[in-house]
Amino acid sequence: MIAGYSRDPLLRQSFFMMASGATFAGGGFIFWLAAARLAPSHQVGLAAGLASAVALLNFLTSFGLTYGVLRFFAATGDDSGPALNAALLLSAVTSAVGAAVFIAGAHVWSPDLDGLLEAWSNIAFFVAANVAVSVGLLLDAAFAAGRSAQWAFVRALAITVGRLAPLVVLGTRGATALFVAAFLAIIATSLVMVALLPRLVPLYSFRLRPMGTAGRDLIKFSIGTFPASLLAGAPAFLLPLVVLALLGPSSTAWFYVAWSFGLILQLLPSTISQVSLSEGVKEGAWQIAARARRLALAVLLPLVAVVILGASPILSLYGQEYAEHSTAALRWLTIGAIPWAIISINTSSLRVEGRSAAVVALSGAFAVLSISFAIAGEELFGLAGLAGGFAAGTALAAAASEVVRLRSAPSALHLRASA
16 A cells, blocks of 8 residues: 555655655754754844745745746656756846845835845845745755655755754854854755756756747746735735734734644645646646545644644643633634645646636635635634634635636536545
């Protein structure tokens, strides 16, 4: 049975990509926990602010290239090298430009960080960190599309281990040194894996050729799906700000802990949906979607049950006030991961078919419904109502995505029965 699972590309690639995400998330938790023990909270906060800026800039300058690589890399044959090179080059340029714009205006939108980005060495490292993060995500997408996702796991493991030595050396030397410790391993692994890419991915060969039709199709598809990526990611960035505006700093802290757990659970079906995007090109979008849905629910439902039952003890690790104020929110956000799994897998199938307008519409429905219902729920029931509203809005968006699926898949009713 285990051998059969290992031969199934969807299961094998999903396993390695989920392991990669879990390793990276767990390693980040350990890194910042250790940093908090080594440095004053003010310095840790500034370093975390720089790291958050990198995450936001990557989100804003990605242009959907990850989806383009997942969709086209495995299907381009001999043109896979030039197509991926075009994506890597464009990603490096846009992330560098985004970093430069952030630095130029840091005194306006992030005055606390402005003083950390004055020295040329700090500026160069901040730009390099942004480029390395964007390139690393494209490498992971190429690994998944090329059925070599084990290298994404290796990359995450190397980053997790590679952060520890710099942290020991630099952890007491201020916010900028902490930021260097956090991203030095990311830069190093991106450089090494780009150099080794022809050996790591069988489909790839480095050739200095024009990107050709395949590269143009990849970039066109990526830009077309980029608005949907922005809409789908909007709640992750906006909801903590909504809580801060409506309920204040203390409630924001209580919400953020619960929200972080919710995002980890959302990451699992998101990873499976990304693998289904690349595998759907080979085996058929909706056939893969049915299997991906079963896999996502098989992984997700036991975890949801554990978190719902253990919410209060889990949160008590952060302190009694978190267990008192965040438990209901955590349970609702955990439930919301189930409809999110349906949305992410269905939109991946639509991406395989090149239906960017439908993907944008569904992602917009998710963003609008989840945020508006969250605000309405807060008005009625406070923090728990906000989390419950988010789950309800996500469920409605999932229902809309199911309507689209039933109208789109040639054998949708059969797939529904088999799922």
